Amino acid sequence: MxxxxxxxxxxxxxxxxxxxxxxxxxxxxxxxxxxxxxxxxxxxxxxxxxxxxxxxxxxxxxxxxxxxxxxxxxxxxxxxxxxxAVLMLYERGLIELTDPVARYLPAFADMRVYRSGSAANPGTAPAAEPIRVWHLLTHTAGLTYGWHHAHAVDEIYRAKGFEFGAPRGMDLAAACDAWASLPLLFEPGSEWNYSVATDVLGRIVEVVSGQxxxxxxxxxxxxxxxxxxxxxxxxxxxxxxxxxxxxxxxxxxxxxxxxxxxxxxxxxxxxxxxxxxxxxxxxxxxxxxxxxxxxxxxxxxxxxxxxxxxxxxxxxxxxxxxxxxxxxxxxxxxxxxxxxxxxxxxxxxxxxxxxxxxxxxxxxxxxxxxxxxxxxxxxxxxxxxxxxxxxxxxxxxxxxxxxxxxxxxx
Structure with a gap:
């Protein structure tokens, strides 16, 4: 101890x-x-x-x-x-900060960005920029937290069971897949929003390290x-x-x-x-x-x-x-x-x-x-x-x- x-x-x-x-x-x-x-x-x-x-x-x-x-x-x-942990893998040449997250987590390949509408019926458009590793590290990916209660996308997270943590029985891989299916709050790199980004980084550590x-x-x-x-x-x-x-x-x-x-x-x-x-x-x-x-x-x-x-x-x-x-x-x-x-x-x-x-x-x-x-x-x-x-x-x-x-x- x-x-x-x-x-x-x-x-x-x-x-x-x-x-x-x-x-x-x-x-x-x-x-x-x-x-x-x-x-x-x-x-x-x-x-x-x-x-x-x-x-x-x-x-x-x-x-x-x-x-x-x-x-x-x-x-x-x-x-x-x-x-x-992510930076340790970066130092070993296993991750680049500019890598698209989809290189490790394919579910993030075709993200869409919220444009208008309600949580029940959001209007979205394809993201112009992929989420990259540095976006996750800096909370500029466009992801969010359900507990913010500040935006329709936050409400979408809550409706899917993501307010604090993840729905019972869901593991990290499944949670990342679920987040990838939800709209982004904004174009990656364009704003800062405290979010589940670091949880996604944890999954990247698992994929890259095999542990x-x-x-x-x-x-x-x-x-x-x-x-x-x-x-x-x-x-x-x-x-x-x-x-x-x-x-x-x-x-x-x-x-x-x-x-x-x-x-x-x-x-x-x-x-x-x-x-x-x-x-x-x-x-x-x-x-x-x-x-x-x-x-x-x-x-x-x-x-x-x-x-x-x-x-x-x-x-x-x-x-x-x-x-x-x-x-x-x-x-x-x-x-x-x-x-x-x-x-x-x-x-x-x-x-x-x-x-x-x-x-x-x-x-x-x-x-x-x-x-x-x-x-x-x-x-x-x-x-x-x-x-x-x-x-x-x-x-x-x-x-x-x-x-x-x-x-x-x-």
């Missing part, structure tokens, strides 16, 4: 210790006021952990406190892992990095480590969501590279450190530093940010001053985004209010784990950045 231990006094790595404690005192109030059940936070600089703290309960009903080994549903924090996605992740990423507790489900003997999943109760306090929460206790048929993983703070810290160190950790190199630098630059056409290029809907990121790389958001203008951070910071988060970021300019990584749906409930992510960065004094 990976361990996450404080191995540096804050002053040793350029933090003011009292200021860094503001991270803890601020988020303690979330628990004390009944907004969150419990949380874990970890902050490292130059590869050394200066803060690792817990507060509150992992499981309210069982009165079980958050612990070092608590297992969290990371939802869309699965996406950077899947994107790294199921869980097997590829385990052999190529989790075992080399020592991420022993990261998987698509929690085994029966580890259920007492799994955090409860909660939602805000309009009448005050929290409501447990067992329908979505219990999904992590069963081996899934649908291996979602876009949102299916569970992990621990210690495990995800190792993944974040691998990226912060340019693709290598403790002798295990997953990517070249040149590939990591390429992954974490803005790939939106014309250097646009998500405000300019994206649909006005929720994603796991702010939009103004934020671009998008190959699987992660990228800060392109911190002043425009009114966020206390640095250009080049890359990040992503998950549906249950988890988050991580890597700030190469400040040499900082930070992570926050809790289990509250949805992640738009409270401004945890910008507050985490502000509280960490205000504590930097060199």
């Amino acid at each position: 990976a361990e996450l231990k404080v191995d540096a006094e804050p002053e040793e790595v350029g933090f003011d210790a009292q200021r860094l404690q503001r991270v803890v005192s601020h988020f303690r109030r979330y628990v004390d006021e009944g907004k969150l059940a419990g949380w874990t936070v970890a902050v490292a600089r130059r590869g050394r952990v200066a803060l690792h703290a817990h507060h509150g309960l992992a499981d309210v009903e069982a009165e079980r406190p958050v612990a070092d080994d608590t297992i969290w549903r990371i939802y869309s924090m699965s996406k950077p892992i899947t994107s790294v 199921r996605l869980d097997r590829f992740f385990a052999e190529e990423i989790f075992v080399p990095l020592g991420m022993d507790d990261t998987a698509f489900s929690v085994g029966p003997d580890e259920l007492d480590r799994l955090a409860g999943l909660y939602m805000r109760n309009p009448e005050g306090g929290l409501l447990r969501n067992t329908v979505m929460g219990d999904a992590a206790t069963r081996e899934p048929t649908f291996l979602s590279g876009g949102g299916g993983l569970v992990s621990t703070a210690a495990d995800y810290h190792r993944f974040a450190q691998m990226l912060a160190r340019g693709g290598e950790l403790d002798g295990a190199r997953l990517l070249s530093p040149h590939t990591v630098a390429y992954m974490t630059r803005n790939h939106l056409p014309g250097g646009a940010d998500l405000k300019e290029f994206g649909r006005p809907l929720f994603a796991e990121s702010a939009d103004r001053g934020i671009g998008f790389g190959l699987g992660v958001s990228v800060v392109v203008d911190a002043a425009a985004g009114k966020a206390l951070t640095h250009e080049g910071e890359f990040a992503w988060g998950g549906l249950a209010s988890t988050a991580f970021y890597v700030d190469p300019a400040a040499e900082v990584t930070a992570m926050f784990f809790t289990q509250l749906l949805p992640s738009s409930t409270y401004p945890i992510r910008p507050q985490l950045r502000t509280l960490v960065n205000q504590a930097l004094v060199d």
